[in-house]
Amino acid sequence: MSNQDESLDHTPLKRVMGPKLLLLFIIGDILGTGIYALTGQVAAEVGGAAWAPFLVAFVVALLTAFSYLELVTKYPRAAGAALYVHKAFGVHFLTFIVCFTVMCSGLTSAATASRAFSANLFAAIGMDTDPTLVTMGALGFMLLVMIVNFRGASESVKANVVLTLVELSGLLLVIILGFYAIAGGQADFSRVVAFETPENKSVFLAVTSATALAFFAMVGFEDSVNMAEETHEPHRIFPKVMLTGLGITAVIYVLVSICAVALIPVGELAASSTPLVLVVQRAAPNLPMDTIMPIISMFAVANSALINMMMASRLLYGMSRQGVLPKFLARVHTRTRTPWSAILFTTALALGLILLVSASNSKAISALGGTTALLLLGVFAFVNVAVLVLRRDPVKHEHFRANTVLSCIGAAACLFLVTPFTGRDPIQYQVAGWLLALGVVMWGITLLVHRKEDRHHLDPEHLVDE
Secondary structure (H helix, E strand, O other), X not given: OOHHHHHHXXXXXXXXXXXXXXXXXXXXXXXXXXXXXXXXXXXXXXXOOOHHXXXXXXXXXHHHHHHHHHHHHHOOOOOOHHHHHHHHHOOHHHHHHHHHHHHHHHHHHHHHHHHHHHHHHHHHOOOOOOHHHHHHHHHHXXXXXXXXXXXXXXXXXXXXHHHHHHHHHHHHXXXXXXXXXXXXXXXXXXXXXXXXXXXXXXXXXXXXXXXXXXXXHHOOXXXXXXXXXXXXXXXXXXXXXXXXXXXHHHHHHHHHHHHHHHHOOHHHHHHOOOHHHHHHHHHOOOOOHHHHHHHHHHHHHHHHHHHHHHHHHXXXXXXXXXXXXXXXXXXXXXXXXXXXXXXXXXXXXXXXXHHHHHHHOOOHHHHHHHHHHHHHHHHHHXXXXXXXXXXXXXXXXXXXXXXXHHHHHHHHHHHHHHOHHHOOOHHHHHHHHXXXXXXXXXXXXXXXXXXXXXXXXXXXXXXXXX
């Protein structure tokens, strides 16, 4: 065996994922809540050209994906952005902030999914999606996720394949029925190229604010780097598979948004909490889709909520165990062997997010989804810079190399989409700020408690080791 192979195979985890399974994992992680829940809100910003923000979001994600590819093939470890920032800058507080930000993005993403699940549930049983009922349903669903999380449920590769196929079936159904209806003259295709922006926004501002929201639909590709230690030949497989997965999802998103705005007037689409259900109903009014499509949508977003809540609780547990957060968050249940205190804490935060945003914003799903994108865009900006800093740390094995100019553009694009110049809803900054402030306060208190102990150094490579 060559030195290169030895360096890449030095891992305690079993390498079980080849290119096909990794591709399904990436597609399944990207697809889900964003496109199912936010199509109408994106259309509200730019009118019929709702495909444009998804396309721009894809380009920004692609630029960042190049940086991730260099880093994951250079350091094939299951630690992600926190590891890259830690290696690049060596500042433990910065590593903590990046790690906590990723955790918070899981909470806001799960809260978004819970509201989308609730809205589709009421649509499936034929009830009006009253905002209060949707909020109550979202809270109930989050408690159900907590129970599943308590029992120690884990998503196997086979389960991911099944759920990915369910998600794909729903979106392909929208595309097939949508284009069938368009071909039959049931649609106004002229709307697809019509920019209709709010009166107080220019075209540029409308596109950037819609892109900041649509970016939520593109996130997920970064999670695949956590599978690096379980993938065969990651230095060879990852570049082709990640770029293919991003490309496939981008094509699906553009086609879905075209069908949506061609069949449904923008105002009606924006007002619906289940936009894709509305599209299918309009495209095939004689087919019994009133129940089937909401159920497919529920499957798509439920998996997203569970995975994100499991990720958030285990990151919190890992940070507590390493002494950068209070000790009580590292408690493990003796029977189920799950981090029960971290699960309770993250669930409480998610429930609070649902109530807070629902009470203060009529477009709760877009507010929570936008906050997720805001948090991850900040992380992506650091990753794009880290890849350049780590050029001074050569490794012996072969790895992907990102174009320096593209990484610079990616960092600039991510930073811009974080700023208020995009026209983001202020509630997104408030929610993100409150979450991060809570983390910093907890970190500071823990540091004071352990100031005489050398326990407050975060090691990303061992965050979730059992």
